[in-house]
Amino acid sequence: MRVYKEFEPEEVKRHLLLIDDLYGTCANCGQLGLNFTKDKVCPGCKTTFSFLMTKLKNPGDVIKILNRIKTDSLPFTMIEKDDYDRASARDALGDLFSKKT
Numbered sequence: 001m002r003v004y005k006e007f008e009p010e011e012v013k014r015h016l017l018l019i020d021d022l023y024g025t026c027a028n029c030g031q032l033g034l035n036f037t038k039d040k041v042c043p044g045c046k047t048t049f050s051f052l053m054t055k056l057k058n059p060g061d062v063i064k065i066l067n068r069i070k071t072d073s074l075p076f077t078m079i080e081k082d083d084y085d086r087a088s089a090r091d092a093l094g095d096l097f098s099k100k101t
């Protein structure tokens with residue numbers, strides 16, 4: 001089941017784990033080699049992870065991650081990368097305009 005909920009991109013980024021295959025990167029500090037099935041807290045910046053996002057485009061890979069979240073009862077919300085990119089771009093644009101005034 002897909003759940004849609006509005007989040008602030010900045011808030012998401014502070015608690016986001018980016019996944020490549022099974023290993024991930026902390027979006028907050030760039031810490032590499034994290035494992036979303038084990039690391040609930042970043043060893044680099046101590047942020048707690050609430051969100052997962054993957055660059056993997058293959059729906060099968062995404063489903064594999066979602067299944068893992070489900071079977072392990074992991075406390076993560078999966079973020080759609082396109083949504084995140086769009087929201088971030090919108091925010092960056094907002095910053096640009098607010099700086100002008």
Ligand SMILES: [Zn+2]
Pocket residue numbers: 026027028029030031042043044045046047
């Ligand atoms: Zn970190």
